[in-house]
Amino acid sequence: xxxxxxxxxxxTAGAGxxxxxxxxxxxxxxxxxGTGTLRMNGTTTVTGDLTVPVPVLLEGTxxxxxxxxxxAAMTWxxxxxxxxxxxxxxxxxxxxxxxxxxxVLIGPLTNHGTVAWTDGxxxxxxxxxxxxxxxxxxxVQGDRTLTSSSCGAPTFxxxxxxxxxxxxxxxxxxxxxxxSNTGTLELQSGALAVQxxxxxxxxxxxTVGAGxxx
Numbered sequence: 001x002x003x004x005x006x007x008x009x010x011x012t013a014g015a016g017x018x019x020x021x022x023x024x025x026x027x028x029x030x031x032x033x034g035t036g037t038l039r040m041n042g043t044t045t046v047t048g049d050l051t052v053p054v055p056v057l058l059e060g061t062x063x064x065x066x067x068x069x070x071x072a073a074m075t076w077x078x079x080x081x082x083x084x085x086x087x088x089x090x091x092x093x094x095x096x097x098x099x100x101x102x103x104v105l106i107g108p109l110t111n112h113g114t115v116a117w118t119d120g121x122x123x124x125x126x127x128x129x130x131x132x133x134x135x136x137x138x139x140v141q142g143d144r145t146l147t148s149s150s151c152g153a154p155t156f157x158x159x160x161x162x163x164x165x166x167x168x169x170x171x172x173x174x175x176x177x178x179x180s181n182t183g184t185l186e187l188q189s190g191a192l193a194v195q196x197x198x199x200x201x202x203x204x205x206x207t208v209g210a211g212x213x214x
Contacts, residue, residue, distance in 0.1 A: 013038060013054050022060060026050055040079075049085055062087075070095065070113070078120075082106035089113040091135060097122060111136035111160070121145045124177055127152035134183065136160035143169035143190060147198075151176035158204070159183045164190055164212075173198045187212035 008029035013019045013036030022042025032038070032054045040058045046066035053071040060079045062068065067085025070093045078101035081087050086108035089095045093113040097103050097120060104123045109130045115138045124130055125148055132138045137160060144167075148154045155178045163186035164171045170193040173179050177198045184205040185192070191213035194200045208214045 008048075011038075011054075025064075026066070028066075046083060046085075051090075076103055077101060078103070080104040080106060081109070086110060089115065089136070105130065111138060113137075114139065117141060117144055119144075121147060123150075124148050124154035124156065125150040125152075126154065128154055130156045132156075132158045132160045132162055132183070134159045138162045140164040140171050141166045143167035143171065145172045145174055146177055146179070147172075147174040148176050153178065155180065157182070158185060161186065163188060164192065166190075170213075173200065181206070187214060 004023045006025045008027040010031045013034035015035045017036035018039050021038055021040045021044040025045040028048025030050050032052050034054055038054050038056045040060050040062050042060045044062045046064040046068055049067040051069040051071050055072050056074040058076045058079055063082040065084045068083055069088040069090055071090050073094050075096045077099045084107055089111040091112045095115045097117045100119050103120050105128055106125045107128055111132045112135050118141045158181045160183045165188045167190045170191040172193045174195045179200045181202045181204045186207040188209045
């Protein structure tokens with residue numbers, strides 16, 4: 001059988017170190033400290049509700065029945081978040097969605113901090129939901145696409161601030177994704193394009209900056 005590690009204790013990642021989480025199961029009771037990096041480079045399984053105060057690099061799959069709450073920065077370069085309990089970006093923390101690869105969400109995601117979406121396509125699958133909470137900032141730093149390749153009724157609900165800050169083209173909402181804005185939708189650059197059957201429902205603030213198109 002493939003090697004594996006099951007953890008329900010404490011992990012310290014010292015400065016400049018990397019803890020590789022491929023084949024690792026993180027159970028309830030797992031705690032973390034340090035300024036090193038937790039690198040999800042294969043399949044990492046989360047079975048409990050965990051808070052992680054150590055920087056995380058996701059370049060594989062994190063899955064399981066648990067919930068992951070970020071109390072430090074996380075960079076998601078490629079791969080899948082498939083957590084039944086969801087991924088939560090804590091207050092004052094940053095999730096960076098980077099590289100031109102696919103980023104696939106199979107489970108809920110709630111942002112109370114900042115999501116810096118710098119590159120790549122973002123997929124919300126099935127009936128899963130993204131909520132940019134009232135204290136959340138979701139920054140689209142380019143001409144990005146929010147879509148689904150497994151349609152149920154995926155949703156993106158903005159209660160906080162959703163803004164496009166770079167790129168002369170469009171942020172595109174595609175496939176079956178339903179975007180709802182009750183907070184602030186701000187275009188500082190480019191455009192917002194909704195491609196049917198995707199839809200946008202608005203009861204919040206829309207700010208259309210100079211030279212942008214809504």
